[in-house]
Amino acid sequence: MTTRFEIIVGSMLGATEYVADAIEEKLAAIGYQSAIHLTPNLNDLEHDAIWLVCTSTHGAGDLPDNIQAFAEQLPDAELDQQPYLVIGLGDSSYDTFCEGGKQMHQLLHQAGGQPLADPHYVDVLAHPIPEEEALSWFEHSLQQPKVRARLSGPGVLV
Numbered sequence: 001m002t003t004r005f006e007i008i009v010g011s012m013l014g015a016t017e018y019v020a021d022a023i024e025e026k027l028a029a030i031g032y033q034s035a036i037h038l039t040p041n042l043n044d045l046e047h048d049a050i051w052l053v054c055t056s057t058h059g060a061g062d063l064p065d066n067i068q069a070f071a072e073q074l075p076d077a078e079l080d081q082q083p084y085l086v087i088g089l090g091d092s093s094y095d096t097f098c099e100g101g102k103q104m105h106q107l108l109h110q111a112g113g114q115p116l117a118d119p120h121y122v123d124v125l126a127h128p129i130p131e132e133e134a135l136s137w138f139e140h141s142l143q144q145p146k147v148r149a150r151l152s153g154p155g156v157l158v
Ligand SMILES: Cc1cc2nc3c(=O)[nH]c(=O)nc-3n(C[C@H](O)[C@H](O)[C@H](O)COP(=O)(O)O)c2cc1C
Pocket: 010, 011, 012, 013, 014, 015, 016, 017, 056, 057, 058, 059, 060, 061, 062, 064, 089, 090, 091, 092, 094, 096, 097, 098, 099, 124
């Protein structure tokens, strides 16, 4: 049980940072703690927390530069059922739609993490203000039994 979220961000142009900021604000408003990691490092993350990875995709299906070092740490990590959620931003005109988010989900899962919900992929073509769609998904996720089971504390949701 935790009251904390570690928000792990992969972003090149800033759109995913807005998503992370909006989620951080929401969490603060309902009484949960969170920290945003813009240069994420495995050693800086608390395990007594839900990890929320927010990442875009760049290049041809690549992770943003700032999250690549973190991704490279994961194959050697033992996450021991670490609870996590993934939200990806991408553009559906690319064949490699949200490949970055898909990679992060795969890496966390293979390292032994436990996804608390299916990853959510936001198409920025359909959602020009991605943080709105992301927040709506996140608020819905907070109500899901697997997430509720991991959260203690205020419980004043959305
Ligand atoms: C050079 C470039 C390459 C991109 N490649 C992909 C891609 O392969 N797959 C995808 O789903 N989106 C791709 N996108 C779209 C971005 O993921 C999308 O614009 C996202 O909102 C950027 O978020 P950020 O500002 O946090 O980096 C690309 C965007 C740019 C500018």
